Amino acid sequence: MRQALWLATILAIGPAYAQIDLSGEWAGTFHEDLPHRGGMRLADYTGLPFNEAGWRKGHAWDESARSTFERQCIPHVATYALRGPAIIRFTKIVEPLSGDVQAYTLFGSYGRPRTIFMDGREHPSDLAPHTWGGFSTGRWDGDMLRTTTTHLKEDYIRRNGAMVSDEAKVTSWWIRRGDFLTWINIVHDPLYLSEPLIRATEYRLNVNSLVPAHPCTAVCTAR
DSSP states (O other): OHHHHHHHHHHHHHHHHHOOOOOEEEEEOOOSOGGGSSOOOTTOOTTOOBOHHHHHHHHTOOGGGGGSGGGTTOOOOTTTGGGSSOEEEEEEEEOTTTOOEEEEEEEOSSSSOEEEEOSOOOOOOTTSOOBSSOEEEEEEETTEEEEEEEOBOOEESSTTSOEEOTTOEEEEEEEEETTEEEEEEEEEOTTTBSSOEEEEEEEEEOOSOOOOOOTTHHHHHHO
16 A cells, blocks of 8 residues: 555656756757758758748748838747747746746747746637747656647748748757757648658757847837
8 A cells, every 4th residue: 555655656746856947048059950040042942841832932032021121120930030049048937835837938039038838728719819929838748848839920930931821830849958958849830831840959058148138129029
């Protein structure tokens, strides 16, 4: 009886011990695919699983649109933002009495912070507004944080016109190994992609710098 009670107790508290602290500031390493992390040649969609609609959307893109005044402060959408040149910040939101992590905020690479809800809530209906950061929920798969993001605006996945639609859904895993953080990102888009797009990005713990504020913070907040 005591052994059964002991085993039940261990199983009940196991997931809490599996959780890894992701809070802190992390700098991108850019080792894995540097040519794809900055400027890209127009219509270079190598490795992207576009269907015909995705190809047509990409080739119809006008690069000069980014230089117009009204587009200067548009933040990157969540399908691309964390692959930009930036330091990111994870912050825990903790329930003060129980100590449970209710949510994470994730800030970096342009725009307002994203909230990752960890309290088991459902995603909103399809009629809810779509934003640059989308709506994110998270749960632990062992010691990996799995996040699901929906309700995104249409925007690019490469800065050369490669787009995903506002029907895109993003599933991500965050894996910490000491001072290194791996972000595995899978984009599902029924409109522009023929199969999921899988990418990974590496970060390293950065204790000597702060995430800079976006120069268009006021405008981004207004949007």
